[in-house]
Amino acid sequence: MTVTLAQPPAGVRPAPISHGYRFELVKLLSQWRIRLLLLACWIAPALFVAAVSLQTSLPSDTVFGRWMNSTGWAGSLVVLDFACTWALPLLTALVAGDVFAVEDRLGTWRHLLVAVRSPQRIFVAKALASLTVILLLVAGLTASSVAGGLAAVGNHPLVGLDGHLLAPGDAAGTVLLAWLSALAPTLAFAAVGLLGSVALGRSPMGLLMPALLALVLQLAQLLPLPVAVQLGLPSHAFLAWRGLFTDPGQTGPLLIGFVVSLAWAVLATALAYRIFLRRDFTDLTFDGSGRQILVTAVVPLAALVAVSIGVIAGATPATGSGIERAKLQNSLATVYGHLYRLQAQELHRPDVTEAQLQATASCDKGGSRVLDEGAGNDWRCVVSWHLPGATAVGNAIYQLDVTADGRYVADGDGPKEVNGYFQVRTPAGDAPNPLWQFDGNVDLLASTS
Amino acid sequence: MHRPPAVRARGITKSFGEVIALGGVDLDVASGQVHGLVGPNGAGKTTLLGLLLGLAVADGGSLEILGTPVGRTLAVPDGVAGFVDGPGLYPSLTARQNLAALASLRRYDTGPTASVDDALEQVGLTDVADDRVRGFSLGMRQRLGLAAALLTTPRLLILDEPANGLDPAGKRHVHRVISGLAANGTAVVLSSHRMDDLAALCSEVTILATGRVVFSGPLGKLAAESGELDYRLVTSDPAAAHRLASETPGLRVVTGGEPAQTGLVVRGPEPALDELVVRLVGAGVALRELGPVMTPLEAAFLALTATDVGPEAETEARTEARTAAGAAQIDEENSR
Structure with missing residues (x-):
């Protein structure tokens, strides 16, 4: 056996971040859990979209679900909607929420510190590696869902949330933009995962933090909260991509969601970094920061929520729930006008423009004793329109179910020749009358004054 | 040529909240020396080894490692390798992958490193180099941990319970490696509860009890006392x-x-x-x-750390131990 002494180098230098990053990536990708997640994200959406798109019963309770057998792009948006609700918070929990805790479970912290020589670099390498894996997972969801949809249904125009048709090229760009916009809140949840992983050590609570946060925020979104509060929560950015599918786009909530999400990502990462650098790795009794997490993690994030709400309330014109009668009427009339043209085309009737139709809507919520404002399934609207050369005004009744995030489902209530259920022939096959049931989205920030 | 001691610690203190892990510890380890660290559970061995590895900063006292004073910020001293509280290994990676990753992390600052294959050969794990560590026994993990430490060709090697779970063949490998390193000038500080291992490997020992040094010196002196x-x-x-x-x-x-x-x-x-x-x-x-019936080291350990004795005898033993430790240190200083 020969053992030789190394000459002492000039100075103590930590391992390069690129080496640490590669090591962390190898560790993550060697875990069966991560491999299965990657496999699922790259395969399952394609199978799901392809299978569902070929069914006669579509998931119409999900945005764009009712268009899944009309265009391949709708399936990807259904997957995106589901991902924003559950999959992305869970994926960030399983990757970022465990990237530090796994070293506690394996008892490898000291070993890693001795090897890398820099807690700062360990943190950066771990954060970057988990971010890389999360991006790979999101990329898989995107590519797989698009591929499944296009393979099963084809590259057809997509009906937007204001009823206008997006040509296949536009649909492709907007769908990709929607997926990209979901990355900002994903980053925020990933940062919360890092924070939980650092602060709570091997405790399973650390792993659950992003999922728990998502659950709490989803419950909050069901409540009739003021629009400033809704937009001040990091989860709203998971919904704001819907605004890309109207013309003009509802960019206000999207931009606010982007900024709020990035603020969460930066603050939560900074808090995780601070807690990580202060940890004493020789303390064998360490099992998470426990009570200290209240002060070091929860309080700053709660303060960020308060500041976000204050800034949004002060800087935007929106008040109350953001769902007002005039906005709803405008939105419904616009969607109706666009879909009327689509219906005319599918029924091979003479084309008529939105301007010629002059569609208007009159809405009422819950009768005369209820204020016409806010979410609820008791909105009743009458849409009126004109046909060129005809003096009579057409009327159609809709029941609207409006949710607190601004999305609504309009359900035709007569006359049945206009908005009843019947099949129409489309390039992709038979489909329900487009005026029977459709989705819309109210811009919560838009001003009606 | 005069070589600075590998470790020179004076009055090191370290507390975790209200628990005093180390209360004024002195330690001297010369280059090429295998120094044993002994003490009952909770005596502060792991804390002291962690300080030597740069995993924590002492609350008080002075610490020099390889002739360089250790500051108040967390930093792993150069030329130091080893492990505390078990070797840190990743079960989803193979033995070779574990070492290769470490070599990659360390190559930047240690210049040419011993190759992964050499390190595996030295600890007798060549045959299982491509097996995942998940299936390794405790002894194999210990040897792989030692191989990981060898990658940097250290000048100070810190080993916490390196003989845990080793079979006779594995023990021979580990002893051979440690003795070889010491012969080439590497200082080795190892903690163990296996007195036979310490007696076989160490030229000097330090006995800790409740965060304090109750004896430090050559094994021969311990036997005499x-x-x-x-x-x-x-x-x-x-x-x-x-x-x-x-x-x-x-x-x-x-x-x-x-x-x-x-x-x-x-x-x-x-x-x-x-x-x-x-x-x-x-x-x-x-x-x-x-x-x-028991080795002199074991006998001294039991006497100095007052193990398995009543309160009165414990007090007596501690008094004797402190006297012995003081005498040993005085003798040692006189001998320099």
């Missing part, structure tokens, strides 16, 4: 041996009338034992086995 030891004799005529032991001045029979296979246990100083051997030979009694 451990006083009378118990020895077990196996002879061809147990009855005659018992009679002769009883008659030997300065020797006391601890157990008697024993079956031949368990032997006779006597207590006394070494000269009295020598006298007994002479008498046994003179009486024509064959001596088949003679050895201490």
Whole structure:
């Protein structure tokens, strides 16, 4: 056996971040859990979209679900909607929420510190590696869902949330933009995962933090909260991509969601970094920061929520729930006008423009004793329109179910020749009358004054 | 050429909240020396090893590692390798992948490193180099941890319980590696509860109890200070041996009338034992086995750390221990 002494180098230098990053990536990708997640994200959406798109019963309770057998792009948006609700918070929990805790479970912290020589670099390498894996997972969801949809249904125009048709090229760009916009809140949840992983050590609570946060925020979104509060929560950015599918786009909530999400990502990462650098790795009794997490993690994030709400309330014109009668009427009339043209085309009737139709809507919520404002399934609207050369005004009744995030489902209530259920022939096959049931989205920030 | 000591610690203190892990610890480890760290559970061994590895910063005192003062910020000193609280290995990676990743992390600052294959060969794990660590036994993990430490060709090697779970062959590998490193000038500080390992490997030991040094010095000095030891004799005529032991001045029979296979246990100083051997030979009694019931190190450990004794005796033992430790240090300083 020969053992030789190394000459002492000039100075103590930590391992390069690129080496640490590669090591962390190898560790993550060697875990069966991560491999299965990657496999699922790259395969399952394609199978799901392809299978569902070929069914006669579509998931119409999900945005764009009712268009899944009309265009391949709708399936990807259904997957995106589901991902924003559950999959992305869970994926960030399983990757970022465990990237530090796994070293506690394996008892490898000291070993890693001795090897890398820099807690700062360990943190950066771990954060970057988990971010890389999360991006790979999101990329898989995107590519797989698009591929499944296009393979099963084809590259057809997509009906937007204001009823206008997006040509296949536009649909492709907007769908990709929607997926990209979901990355900002994903980053925020990933940062919360890092924070939980650092602060709570091997405790399973650390792993659950992003999922728990998502659950709490989803419950909050069901409540009739003021629009400033809704937009001040990091989860709203998971919904704001819907605004890309109207013309003009509802960019206000999207931009606010982007900024709020990035603020969460930066603050939560900074808090995780601070807690990580202060940890004493020789303390064998360490099992998470426990009570200290209240002060070091929860309080700053709660303060960020308060500041976000204050800034949004002060800087935007929106008040109350953001769902007002005039906005709803405008939105419904616009969607109706666009879909009327689509219906005319599918029924091979003479084309008529939105301007010629002059569609208007009159809405009422819950009768005369209820204020016409806010979410609820008791909105009743009458849409009126004109046909060129005809003096009579057409009327159609809709029941609207409006949710607190601004999305609504309009359900035709007569006359049945206009908005009843019947099949129409489309390039992709038979489909329900487009005026029977459709989705819309109210811009919560838009001003009606 | 004068080489600075690998470790020079003076008055090191470290607390975790209200728990004092180290209360004024002094430690000197010369280059090329294998230094044992002994103490009961909770004595502060792991904390001290963690400080040497740069995993934590002492609350007080001064610490020099390889001639460089350790500052107040977390930093792993250069030329130092090893592990505390078990080797950190990733079960989802193979042995080779574990080492390759470490080599990649360390290559930047250590210049040419011993190759992964060399390190695996030194600890006898070449055959399982491409197996996932998940299936490794504790002993194999220990050896792989040692291989990981070898990658940097360290000048100070810190090992926490390196003999845990080792089979005889694995133990031989580890002993050979440690002795080889020491022969080439590497200082090795190792903690262990295996007194036979420490006695076989270490030239000096430090005994810790409740965060304080109760003895530090050469093993020989410890043996001298451990006083009378118990020895077990196996002879061809147990009855005659018992009679002769009883008659030997300065020797006391601890157990008697024993079956031949368990032997006779006597207590006394070494000269009295020598006298007994002479008498046994003179009486024509064959001596088949003679050895201490416990090693001097183990005896000293039990005495100095007051293990398994009552409160009064514990106080007495601590007083004796501090006296012994003080005397040992004075002697050591005089000898420099």
